[in-house]
Amino acid sequence: MAHGTIEIDHARCKGCELCTTVCPKQIIVMDTTTLNAKGYHPANLFDPDDHCTGCAICAVICPDTCITVYREAAVHLERR
Ligand code: SF4
């Protein structure tokens, strides 16, 4: 399974929650403990067990392109 992670631009997030609804791993949550300068609760990645696959569905649906996706390149390991 591919491994990935995301970065969310909290300052630009408008708290629409769309990304939380589409993530197949359900690892994006709204941070209700903070407000950004726009007055919204920003989305946050909560992935302590490294479930993110880097599928990028969250980035595609974000209307404000706040999400950057990183996906680990496949590494071919050779047994010696
Ligand atoms: S890249 Fe995919 S698995 Fe990772 S947080 Fe976004 S929607 Fe979820």
Ligand code: SF4
């Ligand atoms: S879809 Fe984008 S703007 Fe909406 S909550 Fe997620 S990161 Fe914020």
